[in-house]
Structures are given as structure tokens and as C-alpha cells.
Amino acid sequence: MGIFSKTCEYAIRAVFFIAHKTAGQSSRVGIKEIAGGIDSPEPFLAKILQDLSRKGIVQSTKGPNGGFYLDAASLLRPLSDIVEAVDGDDIFYGCGLGLKQCSEINPCPLHNEFKEIRNRIHHLLQDTKIGEFNDELITGILSLKK
């Protein structure tokens, strides 16, 4: 088990992939190419992108030359938008030991330590923009496969 669900891992990788493939050039990229580009099961990823599209995080058009893309505004959105859309905000606000009532006044043993870690994750994802890695992905410095 990682920090994110598998669904969310695929989602983030897919959005990065769409971003670097379509940023600037008014082009689209199809589900097949995306799935191949991030090593994910195609039909499962289709469902994930369908959901992200409904939620306005990615854009899409049907038909020939259709596919997924990201408009200028989407490229500037923080990664946290993807995570919240897919996994919710538990990773940012939930108790590390799973206690519903855990809080400042009723803390679990790890409350303060985990608060810092969760905050750090939250800030990292808020400060990182979807379009931020396009250059490095194009040049191959960064990887989205396997």
C-alpha cells in the first residue's frame, strides 16, 4: 500500500502524460497512447479519465482526432486537485491511526507528528502544478513508466 490508491497513482501519471503530450500544441492524445505511456491497464484508465473529465480536471473530445488534453487553466492546477478528486482529502486531514475523533483536544499518540507529515504532503501537492514537469518529461529526464 502506498500513499495513494492505485487509481490515484494512475490518475496522476496519466494527467502528467496528457500534459506533456498536449501542452501548447492544440492536439489530443488517445486513451491507448496514454495507457501505453504510463504502463496502466487501458480500460481501467479509461474509467479514471472519464471521471476526471466529468470533474473538469482533464478535457476531452470524442470522434476522429479526439482524445484527452489540458487547457491552459488545467495546466496550472495543483496536483492536490487530482488527489482530492480521486482519493478524497483523508490523506491531508485524516488521523494516522484511523481515529474519527482524533483532534488537538483528543489526540492519538501520533497526532502532532502526523499532522506535520500530512501538512507537508498537502503543501507539496498544492505547490506542484500539473504542467510543471513537461520539459523534463519530453527530454526524458523524468519517467512515468513502470
Added chain:
Amino acid sequence: MGIFSKTCEYAIRAVFFIAHKTAGQSSRVGIKEIAGGIDSPEPFLAKILQDLSRKGIVQSTKGPNGGFYLDAASLLRPLSDIVEAVDGDDIFYGCGLGLKQCSEINPCPLHNEFKEIRNRIHHLLQDTKIGEFNDELITGILSLKK
């Protein structure tokens, strides 16, 4: 989805509970009391403790006056031992985006940022000992329920 699996959340809370109930006094605490004390499903927790017992992280004896307890050495073990036993070490070493080949020479876009976060989690859990919160748990400053 939290940082840990539900199984692991229950495991940590249960071990904390056993620790503060039995530390010092050569007493034992039964599965029923533990499950009640940490708000967990009793039969599921029984399986978890059975596993932790096999792995030597908690001690147990059967029969009347039997139950679970922690010896002196166990009380000094780090929390990371519980997490590794239950969830494995993915949380410490795995790629945030789920990439098997992610590494320094083939990094995903979030590699360095996540490395720091994972390290921080790792160090926190290595530096925190199982018996560390007994006093606060007895006095009720800290909570393991709901």
C-alpha cells in the same frame, strides 16, 4: 485511504493498548478488552494479534488469566516493526506514483519530494517506541478510541 492499511491502524492501536495495560505488572489483557479499548472488530483484531504474536511483536499465553502482553524488550521496539510486519516497507521505500523502477537515475516527477516525506515517516516510526506513551494513555491525555 490513510497512510496505513486498516489492519495496520488496528495493530498499532492494539499494541499501544496492550503496552499501557500490561507494562510492569505481569498481567495479561484479553482480546475482548483490547477490542473494546480501541474500538475494533473483535474477531478481526484476533487475527491481527495472532499474526503479531507469531512474528514475536506481542507475547501471549492461552488459558485462564491468559491474554496478550509485552515483555521488556518488546516495549522498546520501534513502531516501524509493527508497520513492517503488517504493511511491509512500501511506505518507507516505495515510489509515490507506484513505479517499480523509480530511482535516483530513473526518477518519477515527485521522486525527491516523496523521498523526503517517506524518510520522515520512516524516522518518526523508528524513533517512536511501543511503550513510549503508556503514562499519557493511563492518564487519558492520549486516546486510542474512535
Added chain:
DNA sequence: ATAATAAAGGATGTTTTTATCTTTTATTAT
């Protein structure tokens, strides 16, 4: 208009995680 294309939508299947129940084994007190 028509055929081809590609995502959207809906139904379904599989695997893993979470949870329960029943029987067995070890220990203790009588």
C-alpha cells in the same frame, strides 16, 4: 448523409482487504 473514430456510459467480473464464525490447542484452577 454516411462511415469511421474515440470517449462516455453501463454492466459485469476478479482480486484484495476487511470481517466473522467454528473448531482446536494450550493453560489454569478445581
Added chain:
DNA sequence: ATAATAAAAGATAAAAACATCCTTTATTAT
């Protein structure tokens, strides 16, 4: 020895996550 107790072990079940397949809808090119 026997009965009572409590964890261990094994089998089973329910829920959630992960994954696939088939049909429909929107778009484009001819």
C-alpha cells in the same frame, strides 16, 4: 483427571478496490 478459559488455527463471508467488456453518443472526414 476434569472443567473452564483464552488464544491459535482454519474455513467462510462481505465489502471495497481493481479491472474488463459491450453499447451508446458525439465528432470528424468523406
